[in-house]
Amino acid sequence: MSRLTPKIDFHVHPVIIEEALSGDRRLEETVREVYHIGTAVQPLDALAKMLRVAGIDKAVLLSIDTPRGCLPPNDSLAAIIRENRMFIGFAGINPTKGDESIDELENLISQGFRGVKLYPPLQGFRPGDKRLYGFYERVQQLNVPILFHTGVSWIKNVKLGECHPLEVEKVVTSFPALKVVLAHMGFPWVWEAAMMAVKYENVYLDLSGVFMGTPKEHISYVLTKLLTPGFVSRFLADKILFGSDWPRIEPFKMVEAVKSIPMEKHVFDKIMGLNAVKLLGLGEV
Amino acid sequence: MKIYTKPVYVVSEAPTHLVNITGEVYKALRESGVKSGLVHVYTTHTTTGLTINEDEPGLEQDIPLFLSKLVPEEGEYFHHHYYAKDGRLAVNAWAHIRASLMGNHLTIPVDDGKLIMGSRQKIYLVELDGPQRRRIVIQVIGE
Numbered sequence: 432m433s434r435l436t437p438k439i440d441f442h443v444h445p446v447i448i449e450e451a452l453s454g455d456r457r458l459e460e461t462v463r464e465v466y467h468i469g470t471a472v473q474p475l476d477a478l479a480k481m482l483r484v485a486g487i488d489k490a491v492l493l494s495i496d497t498p499r500g501c502l503p504p505n506d507s508l509a510a511i512i513r514e515n516r517m518f519i520g521f522a523g524i525n526p527t528k529g530d531e532s533i534d535e536l537e538n539l540i541s542q543g544f545r546g547v548k549l550y551p552p553l554q555g556f557r558p559g560d561k562r563l564y565g566f567y568e569r570v571q572q573l574n575v576p577i578l579f580h581t582g583v584s585w586i587k588n589v590k591l592g593e594c595h596p597l598e599v600e601k602v603v604t605s606f607p608a609l610k611v612v613l614a615h616m617g618f619p620w621v622w623e624a625a626m627m628a629v630k631y632e633n634v635y636l637d638l639s640g641v642f643m644g645t646p647k648e649h650i651s652y653v654l655t656k657l658l659t660p661g662f663v664s665r666f667l668a669d670k671i672l673f674g675s676d677w678p679r680i681e682p683f684k685m686v687e688a689v690k691s692i693p694m695e696k697h698v699f700d701k702i703m704g705l706n707a708v709k710l711l712g713l714g715e716v
Numbered sequence: 717m718k719i720y721t722k723p724v725y726v727v728s729e730a731p732t733h734l735v736n737i738t739g740e741v742y743k744a745l746r747e748s749g750v751k752s753g754l755v756h757v758y759t760t761h762t763t764t765g766l767t768i769n770e771d772e773p774g775l776e777q778d779i780p781l782f783l784s785k786l787v788p789e790e791g792e793y794f795h796h797h798y799y800a801k802d803g804r805l806a807v808n809a810w811a812h813i814r815a816s817l818m819g820n821h822l823t824i825p826v827d828d829g830k831l832i833m834g835s836r837q838k839i840y841l842v843e844l845d846g847p848q849r850r851r852i853v854i855q856v857i858g859e
Contacts, residue, residue: 467803473849477727480847484730585803645789645796645807679804681845683731 436700437716439707440482440490440682442578442614442639442674450475450511451503461499467585470678478677479517485683488704488716489516491674493548493578494523498555509542519711521546521578526566527556533569540573545711550580552593559601567602571609576635576710581624582615583642585679596624603631610710612672615640621657628670635710636667638689638702639674646680646688654692668698672707720748720856728846732780735841736771737852741824742831744854751829753858757839758821760851763811765818765842768833779842783814811845818842826858 445451446462449472459472482490494501494508501523512520522539524547526532536547547570551558558579570577581596596617603611612635617624619642628634641649654663663671673689675682689703708716722744726735737757745755759766769775793809822839825832841852 467800469802470804471849474727477847477849480727480729484847585798641805641807644805647790680807684807 437489437704437708437713438485438487438686439673439704439711439716440485440487440675440677440685441612441637441672441707443478443490443492443677443682444495444679445475445478445492445508445511446502447472447678448475448478448503448511449473451507453504453507458502458504462502465497465499465502465586467587468678473678475511475515479515481677482517482682485675485681485686487682487686489519489713490682491519491521491546491578491707491711493521495548495550495553496523496525497550497553505539505544509539509544512543519546520544521548523548524566525554526563527554527560529562529565532566536566536569536573540575544575546576546578548578548580550584550589551598552584552589553580553586557593558599564605567606567609571606574610574712576610576612578612578614578637580615581613582618582620583640596620596627600627603627603634607631607633609633611635612637612710614674615642615676616653616671618642618653621653625658625662625667629666635670635672635706637672637674639676639680639685641676641680641685646684647691650685650688651692654694660693664695664698668701669706671702672710673703717753717857717859718748718750720744720750722747722854722856724852724854725849726841726852727849728841728843730843731846732784733843733846734767734776734779735843735850736838737841738771738839740852741839741854745826745829745831745856748856748858750826750856750858753826753856755824755826755831756821756855756857757824758853758855759841760853761815761820763808763815763845764820764850765815765844766820766822766852767818767840767842768822768824768837769840770836771838776840780844783817783844784810786817787813808845814844815842818844826856
């Protein structure tokens with residue numbers, strides 16, 4: 432892979448990574464109960480190999496502070512990102528706890544986390560709730576992005592209606608300098624998510640997840656049928672971030688799917704990594 | 717009669733990958749102390765296969781390449797739908813079908829404490845949807 436075109440997977444859940452679970456079988460059971468993931472636990476080395484065969488240089492590992500605890504725990508994730516330059520950590524934080532949430536945010540960012548993952552309907556809040564504004568204000572000051580879950584959720588207790596990307600609009604308009612990423616292109620509300628990214632300077636979309644077929648079928652449908660290649664090229668080239676959503680889909684299959692789409696090279700390079708480098712303020716990848 | 721069972725874990729390196737596990741099978745045989753009997757090698761996965769073949773780099777590429785032509789990724793597969801059991805979409809029918817063609821177990825006779833194998837024969841785990849950590853169970857049965 433050329434050093435000039437880094438590839439970054441912006442959406443990886445290390446919930447079945449051995450090192451993140453620290454051998455805790457009860458924690459593994461909790462992960463399976465919350466996320467309904469049936470695939471086998473893998474060592475970090477296997478994830479690194481999955482990313483390498485996909486040509487990916489770095490991956491954003493996400494924790495979520497669920498009602499059953501942080502999955503995976505921020506402590507385990509902090510150790511992984513400290514010891515592996517391939518991985519970037521987004522902290523799992525419950526933003527509804529006022530000053531406690533802000534203290535936790537500051538502490539985790541000081542430990543090397545580069546962003547925050549929020550999953551409002553799973554965590555039991557609405558993004559536009561004004562009680563969270565102090566938290567958003569501090570995230571904005573710290574200049575790190577928030578990745579919001581939007582679009583289809585496979586989690587049983589999560590209502591699809593609460594995953595609509597426009598749920599995040601009040602946050603975006605109230606904190607115009609806050610960097611916001613809408614996960615999964617907001618699928619199936621792709622146009623709504625896309626127009627958020629077009630209209631608001633600091634809103635981005637991640638391409639992760641497959642919801643209506645194989646990776647090739649899904650990515651082709653989203654980028655060439657729902658949206659059009661011309662629209663993606665002229666309006667969203669600087670706003671889409673490649674992501675897989677592992678372990679719900681393998682990075683290699685997602686990279687192959689994006690490669691199968693007719694796309695100008697500069698657009699491909701931005702989506703696959705350059706946009707993420709810019710958003711995360713990464714230097715040499 | 718002795719029965720010695722040993723799980724072996726390997727992390728495959730690529731989406732399709734022939735992993736030579738002959739050394740692991742010999743090691744299990746030595747550990748068992750069995751001099752005469754059978755070694756049974758079994759993969760606990762549905763997207764891997766097992767085979768005995770020549771350890772020649774060209775063949776290690778030819779076998780998965782031929783399988784991919786025989787069972788292409790593109791196609792209409794009933795398996796490709798939301799699979800609640802795994803909390804994700806199933807997208808790898810081709811890997812399951814290729815694995816079915818390969819088979820999931822091998823049996824090798826043992827005599828005088830050695831595997832009865834031809835000079836060119838090696839034992840392979842065939843990864844068909846990697847890279848992943850995979851479990852192979854080696855069971856040595858005999859005296």
